[in-house]
Amino acid sequence: MKTRITISLFAFVALAVFLIGAAKNDGYGSFKPKPLKLEIPKGWPKPTNNIFVNNKLTEEGFQLGRKLFYDGNLSSDGTTSCGSCHQQFAAFSTYDHDLSHGVNNTFTDRNAPALFNLAWSPLYHWDGGVNNIEVQPLNPITAKNEMGETLPNVLSKLKADTSYSRLFKAAFGDAAITSQRLLKALAQFTGSLVSSNSRYDKWKKGELKFNPIEEAGYDIYKTNCAVCHAEPLFTDYGFRNNGLSLNRFADIGRQKITGLASDSLKFKVPSLRNVQYSFPYMHDGRFNSLEAVLNYYISGIDHDQPMLDPILKKPIVLTEKQKQQLKYFLYTLTDTAFTKSKRFAPGQ
DSSP, X not given: OHHHXXXXXXXXXXXXXXXXXXXXXXXXXXXXOOBOOOOOXXXXXXXXXXXXXXSOOBHHXXXXXXXXXXXXXXXXXXXXXXXXXXXXXXXXXXXXXXXXXXXXXXXXXXXXXXXXXGGGOSSBSTTOOBOOTTTTTHHHHHOTTTTXXXXXXHHHHHHTOHHHHHHHHHHHSSOOOOHHHHHHHHHHHHTTOOXXXXXXXXXXXXXXXXXXXXXXXXXXXXXXXXTTSOTTTTOOOOEEOOOOOOOTTOOOBTHHHHOOGGGTTBEEOOOOTTTTTSOXXXXXXXXXXXXXHHHIIIIIOOTTOTTOOGGGXXXXXXXXXXXXXXXXXXXXXXXXHHHTOGGGSOOO
């Protein structure tokens, strides 16, 4: 009897082990994506929000997000992708265009902002109308003058592509393709776009020395620019009225979001990182060169703007030599390792 009980017990345990093993291999229990960690560069602050707290960053999620970012099928014409307006060689902005091309020969209403270090940004878009990186893609995907598509149509196209079934399963444990997973994967890619390897960064780490012109430009930056464009991110992520006139779209900026008159013509302070590549400048791309931007801050500000940022009420005075020195410093913020990284480029 004892022998029979022992054999039965052994058989039960064996069966349990077999069933557990089968469960682990049914596409769910064996799900073990490669975890990634958002690396915070030395000397940088921690992000205000942990954008990956409910969206675990993994290699598989990142790779899915990268494919989606460059896929024209997210648009109604099948050719316009996120990467169409956010070009890597231009620090993920639109190179040399004030406005970007949308579907059906349309144009966007604002200049495409450069995409990097988004994990440190508490709000997104020029007016701060989006507070979650996972929600951010909804605007460009559905806007009629951008990608002009609907989420149901996007999902239908992705489901018809067998390669996506494999990628979604690798990233999320099963092959279900949903809007939530689509947005999470895009956030894993865009949230991983960290630019922190410029000449300036190497200087901060003691790997090189600035030349005298760059040193002089750095001093000018600290005196005239650092309050709004604070190191090391070179933005305070705030919203400021810098005296620009109302453009042809009657774009009132953050006031459209908050409804507050005090937010009239306030726009997000962009980072100066990679500014050498992210022209044209301002929310509507009205300035084609750094020279034009500097000239504006020296002599073009409308000081009658009622909501003009107080810090700009004091005139900025720079000589031609100082302007050139400042530009040379700003060029030290160019991160070619970022703009040429194969990891952030379209997949092969």
